[in-house]
Every structure is written in C-alpha cells, then in structure tokens.
Amino acid sequence: MSLVARHAALTDIGLHRSTNEDAFVAEPPLFAVADGMGGAQAGEVASRLALDSLVEALAAADDLPAAADAANQAVYGQSRSDRSRSGMGTTLTAVRLSDDGLRFVHVGDSRLYLWRDERLTQVTDDHSLVGEMVRSGHLTRAAAASHPQRSILSRALGTEPGVEIDSGAVELRAGDALLLCTDGLYSMVTDETVAAVLAAVDDPARVARRLVSEAKSGGGHDNITVIVLRLDEVTADRDGASDGPEAAAEGATAVLPAVGDEPATAALPVVGGQAPATEPEPATAPGPATESEPATATEPENEPDGAGSAEPDDSESPEGGEEAAPPAAPRRRRRLWLVVIVAVVLAVCVAGGVAASSVYYVGDYDGMVSVYHGLPFTVAGVKLYDLYLETTTPVAGLSPGVRATVERHDLHRKAAALDLARRAQGLP
Numbered sequence: 001m002s003l004v005a006r007h008a009a010l011t012d013i014g015l016h017r018s019t020n021e022d023a024f025v026a027e028p029p030l031f032a033v034a035d036g037m038g039g040a041q042a043g044e045v046a047s048r049l050a051l052d053s054l055v056e057a058l059a060a061a062d063d064l065p066a067a068a069d070a071a072n073q074a075v076y077g078q079s080r081s082d083r084s085r086s087g088m089g090t091t092l093t094a095v096r097l098s099d100d101g102l103r104f105v106h107v108g109d110s111r112l113y114l115w116r117d118e119r120l121t122q123v124t125d126d127h128s129l130v131g132e133m134v135r136s137g138h139l140t141r142a143a144a145a146s147h148p149q150r151s152i153l154s155r156a157l158g159t160e161p162g163v164e165i166d167s168g169a170v171e172l173r174a175g176d177a178l179l180l181c182t183d184g185l186y187s188m189v190t191d192e193t194v195a196a197v198l199a200a201v202d203d204p205a206r207v208a209r210r211l212v213s214e215a216k217s218g219g220g221h222d223n224i225t226v227i228v229l230r231l232d233e234v235t236a237d238r239d240g241a242s243d244g245p246e247a248a249a250e251g252a253t254a255v256l257p258a259v260g261d262e263p264a265t266a267a268l269p270v271v272g273g274q275a276p277a278t279e280p281e282p283a284t285a286p287g288p289a290t291e292s293e294p295a296t297a298t299e300p301e302n303e304p305d306g307a308g309s310a311e312p313d314d315s316e317s318p319e320g321g322e323e324a325a326p327p328a329a330p331r332r333r334r335r336l337w338l339v340v341i342v343a344v345v346l347a348v349c350v351a352g353g354v355a356a357s358s359v360y361y362v363g364d365y366d367g368m369v370s371v372y373h374g375l376p377f378t379v380a381g382v383k384l385y386d387l388y389l390e391t392t393t394p395v396a397g398l399s400p401g402v403r404a405t406v407e408r409h410d411l412h413r414k415a416a417a418l419d420l421a422r423r424a425q426g427l428p
C-alpha cells in the first residue's frame, strides 16, 4: 500500500518574545523543527544553521543520523569560532518519510507526536531535566508541565563536539497524522487539546493555524512552531499521478508528497507574516526591558566611580596638612592611586573570574524571568555572565515588589537563584 502525505508548517513568534529562534524545514520527504538557544541572536543562528546543515548533509548522503551529526558539528564549530555565539545550541527533531514509514532523529525538547486511532502518542523523549525526572519516575507528567526548570535541556545540538542523537523508525498507516512541534506549543496547550484539534480538523493547514492560535490564547510565552502531516492511502489513479513528482524527489519511493494543493500549504507561513501584526504590543514591551539589561553592565563603572570620588577626598588632605613639599606629595599620591586602581582592577578580574563560576542571579532575558550564571557585569567588553535558564514568565507581569527583586540582580548560590526564580513565577 502506498501513502501520500499532505503537510503544513507554521512558525509564530508568539506574544512575548522579540525574536523567533525557532526554525523549520518542510521539504518532502524531510520535515524538521529546531528551537535555538543562546543570547544575542545566537539562537536564531543555531536553529537555522542546524537545519541548513541537515539538508545539505542529506543531499550528499542518505543517512539521517549522520546528517544530524553533521548539523551538530556545524553548530558547535561556529560557536567555537565566533565568540558572540559561544554556547549556542538548538533542539532538532526531524523525520524523513519513505516507503516503509518514517525515520526520525531527535535531540532536545521539541517533540514528534503520532496521531493514530484517535489517540495521540509522543514518539520522542524530552531531553530536559524534567523529562529525565518523569522517565525515572521522580515527577509526574502533569507536574513536569508546570515545573519551573522545565526549559533546562539535558541534551542539545551544537553545545558539545559530540552528542548522543536519538533515532528511530515508525511504520505508518493510512489515517495517521504526525505533529512536529517546539515547546512553545506544548507548554501552552495540553495534549488533550492537541488531540481534540486533530480529531476535529482534517486539513493540515487549518490544524496548524488552530494549534498556533491555541498556544497564543494559552499565553504565547514562547515561539511556536508546528508541522502537521496527514497520511492518506493513494488511490489507483492518484498513484499514477503521484509517481512523477516522487520520482523527481525520491527515486523509487512510492510514498510522499505530490499533493497538488501543497504549494498553497507551503505559502502558509504567510500566517507567520501575520505575527508582526500581533506582536507589537507585548513584544516591544519586553524588548526595551532586555535592553535595560546592558544597563546593568554599566554597574562596574560604579566601582571606578567610587574610586574616583575617593580621590578628591584624599587630595584635600595634603592641601590642608602639609605645605613643606608640595610638588612631591601629589605625584607620589598619583602614583599610589595608579597602584591602587591597578590592584582594584586586578582584584575585580580575579574575584570576578572566581565568583562568576559559582554565583547566579535572577534577571530579565528577552522580557522573561531568567537565571544567569556569573556576575551582572561586562568588563572591557567581556560578559561575566551567561544565560543559565529562561522561563516563560514575563517580568512585566510581576507585581512591583517581586519585579524589584528580579531587577536588583542580587547574587546567589545556584539553588537560591533557582528558588527566587521559582517564587517570582508564583510557584511554590
């Protein structure tokens, strides 16, 4: 029996982010989603680069796990060679359809679902801390859904020179549907709702739009990306019709694309074009808030400032005290000051390096309550902090008191910083 797939893909910035770090590929028989991470546009770069590398590697050799490995190396390589992208990474969930079903590769917390016989099954495991806890029986699936650390990944593509990549295969039947999505969907929409939409709506494009709008009405805290596939049996005359395009795409492969209205579906991302229309109000609010972060970076200037204000104090005393050797004293003072300043700068650098390795603080990343590892300073253009965890709770929505604690950037040990972030989100 031959199957034919109708598909639709859609990505949306959501209601709170200022950038869309998700990316997708919908080039039958390959479908993939990627959710990038890393500050300063690095997330966007990581997800796009991973998918481009995957496509390129597949064009050279028909080996999906090897292609995912190549994508890992491409992202890792760029993060090593470009300092501003250091530490970037991405999730990757990709499926490739063929005669006998699908093969998939997967790293991170994006998901592949199979809809069959009116039931929704998650095919992939979430490579997140809470995902591991659920699998080891330490957390229920329901508790995981609202866990404050649910966005910490235990595995990502591009953050290490080598990564363990899950892969597998699923036999497909007529009537099956597949859903690939980033966490921006399932963190806002329950599996029950997803199942209800798949049960009620046949057309993949309409399913995709409905799911994205459900995620937005559920809060839209993150970027949302969905790819929906419907598998139908090929009828006798249609079989003939589908042979042509397939032959072009996949040689002997009997399955896949070939549906006439696909182009219309492919044009769907235009809906992504609607995003800017919805985005302005909330998205611009967190935006500037993020820019206030670098303002934190000016904090170190307080130190030199403080030192500077001590100088007049000191230079007053020679004036008042001695008149005997006026030329010598100021010079010695000046040299002394130079020594003091150099010592302070050295101390700050050393202490910064040491402290940054064990200290965390809560702040704002892209408008969301987030936890940083390190110190909230930039010294001579070098950031002393790294984004450790981003939540989906907007800082703008916090009560003034809680918001003040987030904006104060007090330093904590890791557990205390995570605890503060949890409380800021109103979680127990």
Ligand code: MN
Binding pocket: 035, 182, 183, 184, 222, 223
């Ligand atoms: Mn996400």
